[in-house]
Amino acid sequence: MSSAAAKPILYSYFRSSCSWRVRIALALKGISYDLVPVNLLKDGGQQFSAEFKAVNPMQQVPALKIDGITLSQSLAIIHYLEDICPNPRLLPQDPKKRAQVRMIADHIVSGIQPLQNLSVLKQIGEKKMEWAQNCIASGFQALEQILQHTAGRYCVEDEVSMADLCLVPQVSNAERYKVDMSPYPTITRINKALLELEAFKVSHPSRQPDTPAELRA
Known part of the structure; x- marks a missing residue:
């Protein structure tokens, strides 16, 4: 399976409101994904690990690996999902x-x-x-x-x-x-x-x- 066709990976924390926005978008658009939890409190904050910093240099969730790229910032991710999967649309036409x-x-x-x-x-x-x-x-x-x-x-x-x-x-x-x-x-x-x-x-x-x-x- 090529990386482009691989299942998206969402780095998320259950309580993160920014992660929740993206989870809603993925659910609405019917995009299945694998979830990698990043605990913002445990181990002094797993978002500060070298491993996660390589995923998102801002050391924040969410991050989404999709179509061979890694995106951070919830609205940038949602805009991308809107572009690749326009239905149901999340931005009105007017x-x-x-x-x-x-x-x-x-x-x-x-x-x-x-x-x-x-x-x-x-x-x-x-x-x-x-x-x-x-x-x-x-x-x-x-x-x-x-x-x-x-x-x-x-x-x-x-x-x-x-x-x-x-x-x-x-x-x-x-x-x-x-x-x-x-x-x-x-x-x-x-x-x-x-x-x-x-x-x-x-x-x-x-x-x-x-x-x-x-x-x-």
Whole structure:
């Protein structure tokens, strides 16, 4: 079997929201893959190993080996999957809706998630819970307003898009950091609708090969 036709390999951590985005995309597009768990906490963080640094010099998950190349950064990976496997599409055809999807995805992947990432929280120290809550809450206040203009059943009208793949893992982070979700009814409603979809269920952190027994669904 040539390397080009080999099964994709996803380097993932069950609790990583960035990895979850990619797992959802792979599930939606029906692409089967082998999973290599990278435990971000064990052994001082397996992402810092020389072996993994060779896979992704940024020492972050996810990374995807596919079609003879290695990709890191969740949105770059999802864009590639969209290019090679356009159905079901994760970017609307209409340019305005497409821009809205990208805007919402960017709000989450650039404006919220990195600020409450594990590496940042390590630097913050004792106040990390409060820090994470504040970062997520200020991001969600903006996102709630945006979604009130763009949402149908999902983030942008009624089709699942790249924006939704970013939203669900971020809400999961918010719940983990005990953010009060009551001010964000639109976010909450969309999240609930998405979690009913099979691709979001199978990719869930509670159902991964590396999920600890006590956190399994």
